Amino acid sequence: MKTKLLTLSTILLFCLSGFAQKTYLKVTKSNEPNDYVMYPPGTKFELKTKEGYIVFKNSDDPGSIDIEEKYILYVYPNWKDEAEILELTEGKVEKLLTYKFRDSRKTSDVKRIHNHGVTASSNVTNSKTIEDKKNLEFVLSNGIKFTYKDGVYNATLNEEKLAIKYNYIIYSDLGTLKLSFNSNNGKVWWIFEPVKY
Numbered sequence: 001m002k003t004k005l006l007t008l009s010t011i012l013l014f015c016l017s018g019f020a021q022k023t024y025l026k027v028t029k030s031n032e033p034n035d036y037v038m039y040p041p042g043t044k045f046e047l048k049t050k051e052g053y054i055v056f057k058n059s060d061d062p063g064s065i066d067i068e069e070k071y072i073l074y075v076y077p078n079w080k081d082e083a084e085i086l087e088l089t090e091g092k093v094e095k096l097l098t099y100k101f102r103d104s105r106k107t108s109d110v111k112r113i114h115n116h117g118v119t120a121s122s123n124v125t126n127s128k129t130i131e132d133k134k135n136l137e138f139v140l141s142n143g144i145k146f147t148y149k150d151g152v153y154n155a156t157l158n159e160e161k162l163a164i165k166y167n168y169i170i171y172s173d174l175g176t177l178k179l180s181f182n183s184n185n186g187k188v189w190w191i192f193e194p195v196k197y
Helices: 004-020
Strands: 023-028 036-039 043-047 053-057 064-067 072-076 084-088 092-099 102-104 110-115 118-126 135-141 144-149 152-157 169-171 175-180 190-196
Touching: 023 072, 036 175, 053 064, 118 190, 135 175, 135 190, 144 175
Parallel strands: none
Antiparallel strands: 023 036, 023 092, 043 053, 043 072, 064 092, 072 084, 102 190, 110 118, 118 135, 135 144, 144 152, 169 175, 175 190
């Protein structure tokens, strides 16, 4: 009886851990509008003091730290071989729950999902020129289109080029598309934030 109860408890805990909430990383660099970058759930990071002590790191628990003095943030995105290093003297580092972040996991397939009333279609295909890499065509119903083809990023709105910051933050008059694409496995993470009038 104890063995059955222990086995049942283990299975239940295993199942529940599969449905656990995860957090994504948002780094606000200043008080300027749109001066932030986000990383998908599960991205490893360490926020260190100028003395090198870790004061904040990745976990499934939400939280935040206001930056009022010098900190160094080491972010380890899974699509890079080395850390991104950000020196921060203001702003905020946050772990936010993923309900605001969207994931398109199916590759070589068109996937439609919604965010702030906008529908997105993503099409991930194998690169024809770079072995074991993926390409992306990502289209929002409001006309914003993002493509990644063999290392080249492009974004348009009604055929007019849009500014891209940090490779995946796309600004338009309609709002900001924040997108992350892993060309190794085809995972797409995105959020659209419409302009507030």
